[in-house]
Amino acid sequence: MKTAVKRLEPTKIQLTITLDGSEINPFLNKERNKIAQQIAIPGFRKGHVPAKVIDARFGFESIVSESLNEIIPNFYTKAMDKRKLHAMGQPNIDVVDMPESANSDKNLRFKAEVEVRPEFTLPDPATLTISVPNSDVTEDDIAKHLEDLQHRFGSLTGVDRPVQQGDFVNIDIEASLDGTVEDTQTGMSYEVGSASMFAGLDDALIGLSAGDTANFDAPLLSGEHAGETAQIKVTVNSVKQEELPELNDEFAQEASEFDTLDELKDSIRKQSLLDAAARQANDARDAFIDRLEEGLDIPVPAGALETTVQNHLRGMADLSKLTEEEMDSAKKSAEKELRDQMVLDTLTETLDIDVNQNDISNFLTAVAQQYGIDPSQFIEAVIKNGQFESAVVEVGRQKGMVAGMRLAKFIDADGEPVDLTQFLGVEEEDEAEESKSSTKSSKESTQKSDSVEE
Numbered sequence: 001m002k003t004a005v006k007r008l009e010p011t012k013i014q015l016t017i018t019l020d021g022s023e024i025n026p027f028l029n030k031e032r033n034k035i036a037q038q039i040a041i042p043g044f045r046k047g048h049v050p051a052k053v054i055d056a057r058f059g060f061e062s063i064v065s066e067s068l069n070e071i072i073p074n075f076y077t078k079a080m081d082k083r084k085l086h087a088m089g090q091p092n093i094d095v096v097d098m099p100e101s102a103n104s105d106k107n108l109r110f111k112a113e114v115e116v117r118p119e120f121t122l123p124d125p126a127t128l129t130i131s132v133p134n135s136d137v138t139e140d141d142i143a144k145h146l147e148d149l150q151h152r153f154g155s156l157t158g159v160d161r162p163v164q165q166g167d168f169v170n171i172d173i174e175a176s177l178d179g180t181v182e183d184t185q186t187g188m189s190y191e192v193g194s195a196s197m198f199a200g201l202d203d204a205l206i207g208l209s210a211g212d213t214a215n216f217d218a219p220l221l222s223g224e225h226a227g228e229t230a231q232i233k234v235t236v237n238s239v240k241q242e243e244l245p246e247l248n249d250e251f252a253q254e255a256s257e258f259d260t261l262d263e264l265k266d267s268i269r270k271q272s273l274l275d276a277a278a279r280q281a282n283d284a285r286d287a288f289i290d291r292l293e294e295g296l297d298i299p300v301p302a303g304a305l306e307t308t309v310q311n312h313l314r315g316m317a318d319l320s321k322l323t324e325e326e327m328d329s330a331k332k333s334a335e336k337e338l339r340d341q342m343v344l345d346t347l348t349e350t351l352d353i354d355v356n357q358n359d360i361s362n363f364l365t366a367v368a369q370q371y372g373i374d375p376s377q378f379i380e381a382v383i384k385n386g387q388f389e390s391a392v393v394e395v396g397r398q399k400g401m402v403a404g405m406r407l408a409k410f411i412d413a414d415g416e417p418v419d420l421t422q423f424l425g426v427e428e429e430d431e432a433e434e435s436k437s438s439t440k441s442s443k444e445s446t447q448k449s450d451s452v453e454e
Helices: 021-036 051-058 060-082 139-152 201-205 249-255 261-292 303-311 324-350 357-370 375-384 388-407 431-437 438-454
Strands: 003-009 012-019 092-095 108-114 130-132 155-158 170-176 180-191 213-219 229-243 409-411
Touching: 012 060, 021 051, 021 060, 051 060, 060 092, 060 108, 060 180, 108 303, 130 261, 139 261, 201 213, 201 229, 249 261, 261 324, 261 388, 303 324, 324 388, 357 375, 357 388, 375 388
Parallel strands: 130 409
Antiparallel strands: 003 012, 012 108, 092 108, 155 229, 170 180, 170 229, 213 229
């Protein structure tokens, strides 16, 4: 196999692959044998028809054309591996030359245009010192948790007074455009100050009593005229205020499994520390990836970007009504996602990370359990839908990120070392050897999944 690469763009190449007769003959013979099993030709036993007879009866070029379905994917993959190219999409194939007969000197030659991952060099994670926010938990944090718990066990009591911030009101709303009523909602419950409805609603409500009405202008939130300024009429039906339970041992017994308020506070403090540590670990992950990308110009393949943007927008009711800001936000999000993926893929290769059978099984099992699906059925569906290779890639990225973060040094805002062991784990001495020994089984499993997909 001869290969030649022409770079069309920083993220797009043209790969030319040339194959001689000895390389394509096994595929041609496989196609001939398949035909021989399906036909009956006088003078020959079924399945034992000579190649020359098959070529003469069905045409040599037809045999080659049918065989291309296996030849092209097989040698395209080998050529990409040989050239250490990483595809970011499906190739466009163009067959340039084909042999005209079994004895022809003409080689099979085809070209593949495909977007590829750009080349860039990452910094050595071991040289990085990365700062992350502190994971402190204050008494104010504990008090906020207790207050949230109070609200969960609070009650609403009707009051005969004007509306105040934090009250719960029952209201009717009418929205009009140029005197035409566009929408009406009655008997709606609303927390004053939540700013969860029309802009200006909170200001309009404060000071009203039950039976009062107020008018104001605000943009419509949905529908055919979304974004247009409408005239809003709001009527207050009733006003209620929230009564919070007193913080004492009795409240602790009602709201939790603890007997005393002090025990409840201790529990909240411990959980808050765990949550803060988890947030710090997430901050460390994001900071680690950002630091790897710092100063690097990593172009994103246009086709892959368009596909990812469409995936981000999939499921939205009407794409034609998206604002320019919303489209720009979706594009930036997709660019960030693709750039992070390319960086993690490169890091995984740089650190020589292997993905073994247990890694994939554990990953797919965890995802299945997260969605309440039987793991064996989920794994079977992943293979059937051709998503097994995507799972392998995702596991590789996760392992690469963890391995890289283990090498880097993390400090908090005070310059103190940050211990991420509970999130990154500890690398076992024989982990690398075990991973390498199982690489073969992982590749075989991938090949099996490809076979099932075909």
